[in-house]
Amino acid sequence: MTTYTASKSQSQGRPGWSINFRHPLRRDSRNKPGLKVRRGLGTTSADEADDLVRQMNALLGDDRWWSITRRAEALVEFDSRVVDAFYDEVEPAQTDTRALRQSLLPLPGREDGYSRVFLVGTTGAGKTSLVRQLIGTDPDEDRFPSTSTAKTTIADTEVIIAPGRYQAAVTFFPEADTRGGIEECVFNACAAVLEGDSDERVVERLLNHPDQRLRLSYILGGWKKRKATEEVASDDDWDFGDGESSGMQGQVDDLDAVPEADAATHQERLKAYLARVIELAETVAKPILAELEISFDTAKPDEQDAALELIEPELGQSSLFSDLVNDIIDDILTRVDLVGAGMFDRKRSGWPIQWSFETDNRDEFIQQVRWFSSNYAPSFGRLLTPLVDGVRVRGPFAPTFTDDLPQLVLIDGQGLGHTADSTASVTTKITRRFSEVDVIVLVDNAEQPMQASPLAVLSAVGTSGHYGKLVVAFTHCDQIKGDNLPGPAEKRQHIMASVRNGVGSLKEVIGGGVANSLLRAVENDAFMLGGLHKNAGKLPGAVKELRRLVERCLKAVAPPKTPDAAPVYNLLGLDFAIQAATQKFHDQWATRLGLAARSNVPKAHWATVKALNRRVVFGLDSYGSLQPVADVIRELQTQVSRFLDAPSKWTRAPIDENEAQEALANARQAVFATLHDVARTRIIDQEQPQWNAAYDLRGPGSTFERAEEIKGIFDDAAPVPGPAMKPSAIEFLNAVRKLVADAIEKSGGSLEGSHPHTSKGDG
Structure with a gap:
């Protein structure tokens, strides 16, 4: 049985003591128990911090406390700061930020x-x-x-x-999402070290996630190291005769620009992060390469990919890795602390949930909202834009x-x-x-x-x-x-x-x-x-x-006119539409996963497939252009739409094609709205154990095995109907039949005769 222990530390840039421990119930980047947690203790007393560490070790040493149901009892036995640090996020709930x-x-x-x-x-x-x-x-x-x-x-x-007054409501991505992105950035930076890239390139990969959503440079500051002999390009080099400078328009507002002293501090922090990435690559990654007898800079691309897949889980297990990720998160929280206006709602860990602000002053309002929405280069090192998932303003x-x-x-x-x-x-x-x-x-x-x-x-x-x-x-x-x-x-x-x-x-x-x-x-x-x-x-x-x-x-606020001509359908033809949709979905994904080849579908890189797998494990449904839920919705909606285009008859013949399409629009809308939930449930929610198993695959050959596992998920979740169907295929076929039938009837259409919405099929 794994032994879990706690220790105390002081984070650079944040006052007071923190407690560090690997959590027996929270999962790390490998989807394994043992996420390394760091929580502020709210004290500057070393003796008090030692007492809280002692309490945490007592809790960690007795697995009878390792259940969320014991939280109330734990509050009687232990300090609330220890209890909060242990039980918070054990069962993380998906926050509806729009709500x-x-x-x-x-x-x-x-x-x-x-x-x-x-x-x-x-x-x-x-x-x-x-x-x-x-x-x-x-x-x-x-x-x-x-x-x-x-x-x-x-x-x-x-x-x-x-x-009226200017009002704002800002909501943030969950801490786990941002942590996952930071971990991927650290891994990419380590890969850049192995590839022999320059310091600038290593830091660039640390600060900018490949999908360009998490740009840590906005928050932590941009890398500005420049060789003394490097020539600075003049504006004339970017003068293409459009009459405008390509540089920064307008004057830099002192309220927006990061002070020079702070910018210098940010640079020193980035240099320290660079040194730690290099140390991580040298102490964890390069010994694995030596054991494999691989010279990374001369290895073939497929050999590099195989080596990186072996290196990734070892990096995730390293304390150097988790400490670096936690330090970056602490650094981010110091930027959140700099926002003086408005009101934050935060988790006990300090992570922001929402921010609200209200004023009569337009200039002040826009100035404050920009901290959460800007991409203004002079503000790099203060902006919280990459953390924000929604900005709503009124005025x-x-x-x-x-x-x-x-x-x-x-x-x-x-x-x-x-x-x-x-x-x-x-x-x-x-x-x-x-x-x-x-x-x-x-x-x-x-x-x-x-x-x-x-x-x-x-x-x-x-x-x-x-x-x-x-x-x-x-x-x-x-x-x-x-x-x-x-x-x-x-x-x-x-x-x-x-x-x-x-x-x-x-x-x-x-x-x-x-x-x-x-x-x-x-x-x-x-x-x-x-x-x-x-x-x-x-x-x-x-x-x-x-x-x-x-x-x-x-x-557009005027209610739309609904024609009184209504379609009547026979559902027998729907099965062929479902078959065509699922077959196309499977053909495309077999190519993306590298299990087949089609000229118009690109094969996805193994790291991208694994990143998708990781997103699904942690509750999301896509990564970049890999969108299995959106893909199955698109194919089903396209084929069902073709089915809806050909009703067996009408209650009254439409005047023209325009009236016919207006009458069919409501049925299409009803199908489309329902498909989102059905596709998400079948592809993601019901298959979560299989997605977890695919993500757990490690070692030589795991790329192919993961592709096969994901293909199996799709085979089960969205099977192609055929003459002899498994129970999962019958269930899927019946689910789509029912949602289409309900959509037709809800939108004013009807079904011909008394055809059932479902059938038993062949087992």
Whole structure:
């Protein structure tokens, strides 16, 4: 039996003593019991800290205390600080951060006269710049929300335009999520040491997670080491004749800039972290390489991958590794302590749960909210942006192009990745929003319109029946150049030709009826925008289009008309739709896992598959472009949508195709909403033990074994129906049949005859 003991320490940068121990009930990065915990004791007395350590050792030494049900009894026996340190997070609950924001600052809806507008588009397309125009914030003076050509928005940003005081509600990712990301960053930095990279490159990999969500440089400060002989590039090197400097716009506000003394301290901390990463690689990783007789810099890529997979669990077991991760978390908490305004709600560990703030002063309000949303380089070392999963603000944010305060709620989330992969899915975080909003604004770059990601959004909007909510805002229209495009009319025709071509390419997949509905929506509600990075309120063309866009969004609060023509279905054809969907899902994932080969589906790297596995073990459902839940939803929704396109008859013949698609929209929406929960339950929740088993695999050959295990999960969770079906396949088939039948009846349609929703099938 493993022996657990506690000790005390003093964390650099934080006053008082902390207690350290490996927790017998909490799981580490390897999903094994023994997570190394560090908790502040709230005392500067060494004697008092020693007494608390003695109590913790007594608790750790008697496994009769190792149950959450003994907490109340433990409070009688031990100091509350010891009890809290041990029992907190033993059963971590998934926090509904949207519900937290709703409790602090309710989001108005149609019943309040407000239209909810959801902006979605590729990174750098201009979503956040459009939000700025709609709320009247200055790109130089306010810098809210933050923009960049790189991934800037990782949190949901929700803006309520309303009279009254300025209010904010900010919520944070759980500590476990951030800890997991830090562990991956430390591992990547160690890998950079083994690869012989420079110090700058090692620190870069420590400070920036590969999926670009966790950017520790925002919080801890950027690496600024520069060789004395290195030439500093002048602004002229980045002058491409656009009349604007490529550097920082506006004056650096002293309230935002990190003081030089603090920046110097941050650099010293980063140098210390670098030294510890190097020590970790030298003392843990390199001996394994020596034992394997591998020279990392000359090894083949597959040999390097095999070595790294053996090294990763050994790093996770090292005290050097866990101490470094805990020190970084302590460093992060010191930045949280620097926020002087507003009110935090924190866990007993000090980790922030939510922050709220209210004031009449607009400038003060934006200044304080920027700590949680900015990407402003002079503020690196103070920003909490990477920790934030949602920012909701309310106030009289007035657009410059109108004197009114339009009753709008603007929702801006993380941008879609740029991808050439035609099989890429739209994340469930985005698609779940479709049913909750009144307008879906697809923001697309007019210079390169209708690439794979925008088309994926169109497909998701169409097959889910939400095409009546669709609006497309084409940005960068001012940047379209060409001798054959002399004026606005020609530019619009050029853009719409790309739209027709893109939507036409979807017809074979989503069906002609849905594709035609999408095309009508875009042709009716396409807005041509330019100059959004400037003060567009002074540009006549931009003002005209922005006013049109606002008017379209405000009209969306009117209840939609429902045709009295209703479809009637025979469910017998549904089985073929389910079969086609699951077969395509399995074909794509077999290739991603390296178990098959298809030319249009990329194989995922072993580390990415393992990262997905880790996310699922800790309660999430995706990692980067690996989104099994979103993928099965997409394939099922696409095929079910095709099934819904062909009812066996109608209660009354629709007047035209447009009326028919309006009548089918409600059924599509009902199926889509239900599919999210069914897919999540089957792929993630019911298969959790199997995901755990896949993640536990270690050693030579574990990459292939993990791929096989995950394939087995999908085979069980979303099986392909066939002539002879296992019980799991029958259960899955019946579940989809029932949700489709219920959706049809709920939306006003009906089922032909008395066909049952389920069947026993063949065992």
